[in-house]
Amino acid sequence: MPLNLVARKSLRDNEEHLNKAHEEIKNALNGEEWIIEFDWDAIFDKVDEHIKKQLGETFYKNLCPNISKCIVNAAKDELTKESIINANTAKKIVLIVNEDAKNSAYWKYEFNNGQLNLLFKKGCCNLSDAGNFQLYKVIPSEGAYTLPTRLNLKKNQERFQVAFERIKAVTNRDWSFDEASMEAVYPTGFETDSQREQFGDTFAQILEYIAQNIEKRCKDDMTLESFNEVTANGRISFRHNPKQTTGYWSWTFSNGDVVVSFKSICNVSENANFDFIKVLPVPGVFSLAARLNMKENQEKFDTAFERIKETTKVDWSYEQESIEQVYPTLEDRNKERVGEIFADVFKYAADNIQKRCKDDTTLEAFVEATSNAKIVLRQNPKASGYWVWSFEGGNLIITFKSICNVSDNANFDFIKVLPVPGVFSLAAKINLKENQEKFNTAFERIKEATKVDWSYDEQSLEQVYPTLEERNKERIGDLFSEIIRYVADNIVKRCKDDMILESFLEATSNAKIVFRHNAKANGYWNWSFENNDLVITFKSICNVSDNANFDFIKVLPSPGVLTLASRINLKENQEKINESFEKIKEVLGNDWTYEESSLEQVYPKLEEHNKPRVGDVFAEIIRYISQNIVKRCKDDDMVKEGFVEATSNCKIIFQHVEKQNTYWVWKFDNGNLIVSFKSICNTSDNANFNFETLL
16 A cells, blocks of 8 residues: 555655665675665555555655664674675565564564564564664574674683683693684573674683693693693693583593583682692603602602611612502592602601611611612502511511501501511510519529529420410510519528528529420419429410419429438428437437438338428437437336337337228337338327337
8 A cells, every 4th residue: 555645745855864774884884885775565464554654754764774774883892793694685674564472572683594684563662772782693694603703702802812821831832712612602601692702702701710820830841841742732621511410510621622621610719729730631650640759758758768767777778660560549638639648648657667676686686687778669459557567588577458547657566577597586585685684683682592504494484485475475574574473582582591592503503594385284274393494394384473472482302212301391390309219218218210221211101292391200200209208207206117128229219101900000129119100190109109018
């Protein structure tokens, strides 16, 4: 339908504004001639009535300047201008009424099939929106990026260059982005328009953090060397991994690139602190983090080995290969601390060596066992403790179960495992040495009693050593110094008696104590006298104080039939015997005695429990005999005369007659009183035996 007169007149009167807009657009687009196209047949009937009355004023005078303003503003940027020209091949801007009920914009540009359309609501409100519309957001763009993204990348180009220059200053190599990787993460990592419009800002910030990280960590020459080796391309690639579990940002090194992967665009500052040293591939067993940690702790290693040298007078080191062998067994958290951990181990080892090698015996054995002056490390999950020391092939072997309680190395009693020549362990030898003064004191006390220098037979101690329980082997000096102290107590106590001392000296002319072990012995401790030595036999190391009370008198060899115990017992009862004979003398007037040879003859017939009591037993018998004689001879002169006549020798002779009818029988033979017994029982019978009938 043709426009009415009012509308046509309005358009004619304002046509200059349309022409001016065309000219402005042409100038902005480097001479490209565009037209603003109005399909009045389609537009007129759809606009509001008040618009129909001022069609020229609305569309030509007021709208066209805003259209040209939008194009001119957009074309100020060369990239945007180029994109506008390429996108609008129709070279026209077509006005279309937007009849979409869901539309909320008064004015909206969009490109469709090489044509720029301007959609508007029929009310034609807010015409300035057409001038302020951000056209670059709807301009189609070639490639993966939208035009806003391309513009944002362009805007940040200088920041990229500055950051790359910073990395170059460190690595002496030109750097760049892997652009294909950036395009690959663009669709999935930057899903919103806002994120895409800030694509360049985001990567500029990421790159600045990356540069900061590289500057910080590559100050170390070892890190820089390793970094340059694995980044030969001088290129940073990106990966988007929504399922990444190691954090929002993670670095790896692949095919000469630094590969930065992210879970989402969040916490980009993590790139400034990501410890890429932990993942930087390096030749050999150790990671770069481990190598750096070893390097950082080298001074501590040197200090520890210097302390060991002060003690041993030998230069020490550790076996590098052994650390490489145990390294894979470490937990990941400990691998990067390998230098710190083993610096502690060596420090504690030095503490231990200095402490224990103050003893010359220990030092001598230690130096001899570690002729290589080298610490070798081993890992054994079945080890008996967290840390165990041993000595093999001239090396100190330190074996660990796991990296735990490293301070155990300061206290591990390596003396127990330090190899030494001979039977004794070093711990045993040291313990003997520590107790030498106690041995000397004990032997000095024996010397005071015997007037002879004493010692123990070292060979016998070596022979019993293997039979000791493990806990007692290292205490051998404590144990046997205590044993000898109790032995000295016993000898000093019992040898106060001259007879005992004399017999003891005769039986121990070597003045030496010999030790023996007999698991089947009757008691825990037994003494015997063999080959002029005092032989002390033990069943087990228990009740050592028994040696202070063992009655060695019972086993001390003595000349004649009687044992020393018997002889001593006789001696102890001599006064009682003399008193009994004195009472007989008072009545009869004669000195009496007993025939010692007869006592020696009956002695073997005595029960064992009576032999050491022979003095007690026969002193009692003679007392009863004395009572009987006194009783019967005191008041009867005839009995007295007959008794004196029958016992002209004034001597008692003892006999053992196993088959006699009674326990005790008297008779008179050849001037002697014969007292015979069946067994030592009812000794008081002698006080009542009626000898008168025999006179």
